[in-house]
Amino acid sequence: MTPIGFRVGQSFLHSLDARFKLICLVLLSLSCVDAPFWAMAVLSAAATILLIQAGAGMGSLIRELRYFLVLLLVVWISRGLSTPGTTLVRLGGLGLTQEGLAEGAIIGWRLLLVVMMGVLMIITTRPAHIRAAVAQLLAPLPGIAGHKLATMMGLIVRFIPVILDHAHLVSEAQQARCVHLRRNPLYRIPYLVVPLMRRTFLHADTLCDAMEARCYHPQGGLDRLSAQTRDWVALFCVVGFCALLFIA
Amino acid sequence: MRIIEIENLRHRFADGTLGLDGVNMTIETGTLLVLAGANGSGKTTLLKHLNGLLFPETGRVLVAGKPVAEDVMRARQLVGMVFQDADSQIVSETVWDDVAFGPRNLGLERADVIGRVTAALESVGLAGMADQRPHQLSGGEKRRLAIAGVLAMQPQVLLMDEPFSNLDHPGVCQVLQQLLAVHQTGKTIIVCTHDVEKIIGYAHRLVILSSGRIVLDGEPEAILPQMEPFGVRAPCALRLGLPVTPWLN
Numbered sequence A: 001m002t003p004i005g006f007r008v009g010q011s012f013l014h015s016l017d018a019r020f021k022l023i024c025l026v027l028l029s030l031s032c033v034d035a036p037f038w039a040m041a042v043l044s045a046a047a048t049i050l051l052i053q054a055g056a057g058m059g060s061l062i063r064e065l066r067y068f069l070v071l072l073l074v075v076w077i078s079r080g081l082s083t084p085g086t087t088l089v090r091l092g093g094l095g096l097t098q099e100g101l102a103e104g105a106i107i108g109w110r111l112l113l114v115v116m117m118g119v120l121m122i123i124t125t126r127p128a129h130i131r132a133a134v135a136q137l138l139a140p141l142p143g144i145a146g147h148k149l150a151t152m153m154g155l156i157v158r159f160i161p162v163i164l165d166h167a168h169l170v171s172e173a174q175q176a177r178c179v180h181l182r183r184n185p186l187y188r189i190p191y192l193v194v195p196l197m198r199r200t201f202l203h204a205d206t207l208c209d210a211m212e213a214r215c216y217h218p219q220g221g222l223d224r225l226s227a228q229t230r231d232w233v234a235l236f237c238v239v240g241f242c243a244l245l246f247i248a
Numbered sequence B: 001m002r003i004i005e006i007e008n009l010r011h012r013f014a015d016g017t018l019g020l021d022g023v024n025m026t027i028e029t030g031t032l033l034v035l036a037g038a039n040g041s042g043k044t045t046l047l048k049h050l051n052g053l054l055f056p057e058t059g060r061v062l063v064a065g066k067p068v069a070e071d072v073m074r075a076r077q078l079v080g081m082v083f084q085d086a087d088s089q090i091v092s093e094t095v096w097d098d099v100a101f102g103p104r105n106l107g108l109e110r111a112d113v114i115g116r117v118t119a120a121l122e123s124v125g126l127a128g129m130a131d132q133r134p135h136q137l138s139g140g141e142k143r144r145l146a147i148a149g150v151l152a153m154q155p156q157v158l159l160m161d162e163p164f165s166n167l168d169h170p171g172v173c174q175v176l177q178q179l180l181a182v183h184q185t186g187k188t189i190i191v192c193t194h195d196v197e198k199i200i201g202y203a204h205r206l207v208i209l210s211s212g213r214i215v216l217d218g219e220p221e222a223i224l225p226q227m228e229p230f231g232v233r234a235p236c237a238l239r240l241g242l243p244v245t246p247w248l249n
Helices: A018-032 A037-053 A058-064 A066-082 A098-124 A127-138 A146-175 A185-213 A229-247 B043-050 B072-078 B095-105 B110-123 B139-151 B169-184 B220-226
Strands: A087-091 A094-097 B002-012 B018-028 B032-037 B058-063 B079-082 B157-161 B188-193 B205-210 B213-218
Touching: A018 A037, A018 A098, A018 A127, A018 A229, A037 A058, A037 A098, A058 A066, A066 A094, A066 A098, A087 A098, A094 A098, A127 A146, A127 B095, A146 A185, A185 B079, B002 B043, B018 B043, B018 B188, B018 B213, B032 B043, B043 B058, B043 B079, B043 B157, B043 B188, B058 B072, B072 B079, B079 B139, B095 B110, B095 B139, B110 B139, B139 B157, B139 B169, B157 B169, B169 B188, B205 B220, B213 B220
Parallel strands: B032 B188, B032 B205, B079 B157, B157 B188
Antiparallel strands: A087 A094, B002 B018, B002 B058, B205 B213
């Protein structure tokens, strides 16, 4: 599994402040829920152009999103089977309807668009800047420790590949002792989960020590972000576009 | 000048086990000290006391004349620690961000952070990998990144816990060269290991721990022939009756 991550670049999106990108992402994602066809087309075209400009290879992007695309296919077919209308094909007792497929395609398109915009955010923004943006945007909210939340987010992203590596190692060690001959998955699960959890918690302990050894404290370790004119212009354009959709 | 002073240090773990028992030691600035002992002898526990990650039951540790317990942040800035498992020490999603983690915690200005990170990455030969994901680095590169992360905090003392474990030969050479280069800049280095072969040719002092106590302490030539009863294997050259030479040669 190759996670989608930050890529160095000089594109327009790379130059924007992470806080503004995050606000724009939230606004556009919410707008996608009920956007008309023309707005979806505009957003899709813009997202594709920005992805290319940001240096994301379409081939590798599709490869990295393959499981999500399978999920979209499942959503599309499920919608086609569960929506009443003109039946195109009959599968057992269920009919695949024209209206269902059309609705499923629109839902899939909306979800894909939200994911594409999220990918744009991730590949054009340093993870440290995303953390700083989350901490700064959550700071005014009472009862939410924005800095701690941002640190947790960063650590999760950093350690997902490490935990997956551990899982792979544990799984290989189990297979070397013929665990695959046990057909019952309920038997196999504890033998994978228990050593993996133990190793992950030990890892987490060492991580805490390592962070403390480098003077970690919740308020520190975050970049200071500064807004430029282009950030306000971009936000103004996005807010205008969302307002237009709301009025229409 | 004494950079580290340990006075009657005693540490007991939560389960009641005695980790360190009456350790006394002083370390002069610029020393390259090897701390050796069998597994469970208390090496890592002792290192954690120098960095303020653990605090003693009795006794005290002074860094540059001031007790660690009085100002932990100062101690952590002056004494940098590189952990045995580099993967556990690397906390950020890019090489650059990981090296910047410490300087940012110190609340430095952005320009200072950039300066320190650039210098640290150049010093360990990772300048061209600043935007890579740490997960994709080799074992030796990860260890060098961990060293860079500590160097960026500009410590006076560098603690290294089993720096050569799980590394192939080129990885060991890279880390050893790096360690010696840092020592050349005048920093005090304490290397904790149960395998002294690779580093002993460069060390000024060898300390052997056993069951939480210092059992041997002195110049390597004097200590090497006596250390095997304490679970530390003597270098091959010594076993063959030859002089111990620097490992990189």
